[in-house]
Amino acid sequence: MKNLLIVFGVLAxxxxxxxxxxTSSTGANSFEFDPTDTxxxxxxxxxWRAQLTHEQYEVTREAGTERAFTGEYWDNKEKGSYHCVCxxxxxFTSGTKFKSGTGWPSFYEPAIAQNVGELVDNKYGWNRxxxxxxxxxxxxxxxxxxxxxxxxxxxxxxxxxxxxxKD
Ligand code: FE
Numbered sequence: 001m002k003n004l005l006i007v008f009g010v011l012a013x014x015x016x017x018x019x020x021x022x023t024s025s026t027g028a029n030s031f032e033f034d035p036t037d038t039x040x041x042x043x044x045x046x047x048w049r050a051q052l053t054h055e056q057y058e059v060t061r062e063a064g065t066e067r068a069f070t071g072e073y074w075d076n077k078e079k080g081s082y083h084c085v086c087x088x089x090x091x092f093t094s095g096t097k098f099k100s101g102t103g104w105p106s107f108y109e110p111a112i113a114q115n116v117g118e119l120v121d122n123k124y125g126w127n128r129x130x131x132x133x134x135x136x137x138x139x140x141x142x143x144x145x146x147x148x149x150x151x152x153x154x155x156x157x158x159x160x161x162x163x164x165x166k167d
Contacts, residue, residue: 041087041136048086056085059160060138063130068103071159080166081111082157087136089115092157094167098148105162107155108147116155118143131155 043051048061058064068074073082082092082105092107100106110116114134121130121142129143140161147154 039135043136052085053160055160059158060086060133060140063139064158065141066104066158066160071104073105073159073162073164074103076105076164078164078166080164082107082162082164084133084136084138084140085161085163086138087133088163089133089135091115091133091140091162092155100147100154100156102156104141105157105159106147107157108149108151108153110155116140131157133161 045061049057052060055064055066059066076097077094079094081090081094083090090111092105093111096107096109096111098106098108117132117134117137119130119132121128131140131143132138133140138161139158141155141157144154144156145152
């Protein structure tokens, strides 16, 4: 009996350790994910809503767009990296950020290519390339081919999908 209790105790500790790695949610913008772990992050609508602010949810989970010149980072000139607000994956760095004049943070390339996915977006009769976080499928913004050298690309990203980490 005593042995059985010990086994249950160990199991309970292991399970709680496990679940604290997979869930976040002590409030908006808190995460416990490993930023280098590329394992897919899947959460329910309820869990995303508990983690994100209303605007972050609308943008990342429902492919919304924040109003130009209203986001936190369109004019941010500090050195650092921009991570997914949902799952903390590194997406862009300040080194590739440029002044686009659009009112949204703009980058000419992702920090790590495989972290930013591309999807065809034909909504509203436009043919655009939607960009998403490959780990949690968060909508980030769109990519256009009118960016500066060296890539000629412009990743037009919603501040609400990003979390900036200063160097
Ligand atoms: Fe993500």
